[in-house]
Amino acid sequence: MLDSPVRHGRTQMPEWETSRRLSQIAQRWRQFAERRHLAFVELYESGDWKKHYSEDEFRLRIHEAAFNAKRWNAIAPSSSEDDTAAPTRGEVKSTSPSRTAA
Numbered sequence: 001m002l003d004s005p006v007r008h009g010r011t012q013m014p015e016w017e018t019s020r021r022l023s024q025i026a027q028r029w030r031q032f033a034e035r036r037h038l039a040f041v042e043l044y045e046s047g048d049w050k051k052h053y054s055e056d057e058f059r060l061r062i063h064e065a066a067f068n069a070k071r072w073n074a075i076a077p078s079s080s081e082d083d084t085a086a087p088t089r090g091e092v093k094s095t096s097p098s099r100t101a102a
Contacts, residue, residue, distance in 0.1 A: 026076035030069075037062075037069040 040062040043049040049058045 023076070026072075030072035030076040030078070033065070033069040033072040037065040040065045 040049075040058075043052075044058075044062060052058075053061065
């Protein structure tokens with residue numbers, strides 16, 4: 001019974017599945033950090049940051065976003081495996097033609 005994959009009424013996920021799931025989660029956090037950094041860069045380029053932040057606060061926030069994007073890229077480097085990752089909110093991956101209401 002010690003080698004049984006069932007504990008407390010639930011089955012354990014195989015080690016490779018757990019590793020794959022953790023990798024997918026890390027990829028999503030990396031993508032989020034990159035999008036957040038890009039949003040701050042766009043705020044800077046448009047000048048709209050002045051509506052929301054003081055200069056010192058904006059410098060702190062954009063530095064923090066750049067640091068986090070760089071850190072997550074080191075933790076979960078971008079690769080061709082991004083294509084196989086589960087879709088994030090707002091994304092839909094489909095292999096069939098999209099249908100429209102008729």
